[in-house]
Amino acid sequence: MAVKGAALCTANLKILFNAITDEAKDTTREWADDTMLISRENFCPVDKGVLKSTGKVKTVIGTDREFKVELSFGEGIDYAVYVHEIPKHHDHGQDQYLSTPFNLRQDSLIQDLKIRCQDVMK
Numbered sequence: 001m002a003v004k005g006a007a008l009c010t011a012n013l014k015i016l017f018n019a020i021t022d023e024a025k026d027t028t029r030e031w032a033d034d035t036m037l038i039s040r041e042n043f044c045p046v047d048k049g050v051l052k053s054t055g056k057v058k059t060v061i062g063t064d065r066e067f068k069v070e071l072s073f074g075e076g077i078d079y080a081v082y083v084h085e086i087p088k089h090h091d092h093g094q095d096q097y098l099s100t101p102f103n104l105r106q107d108s109l110i111q112d113l114k115i116r117c118q119d120v121m122k
Helices: 006-016 022-043 080-085 099-116
Strands: 056-062 067-072
Touching: 006 099, 022 056, 022 067, 022 099
Parallel strands: none
Antiparallel strands: 056 067
């Protein structure tokens, strides 16, 4: 499932960096970890906690030219996508439990990269 702001976020990152520094990788990974924590604690619906326990961040590409992390829920369970995509009342959490915090926080990733990687951007 594609997150609405992911393409714009990726395009902006490609403009900012030709070579990805360790600082940029660390910043991106920290942002992803924080976004996952916010998703698990504030947005992910909880019945028995199984879905919440599957939230993870994985670095899938980590070269000097490309760095990609994936945020996901649902490994090993078949209902995560339905809970994410189908609007329904939940006593705790909501649908769009991963894309909502991702989209809310995407501008902060760009700002964090600008601040922490300003030497590269000059």
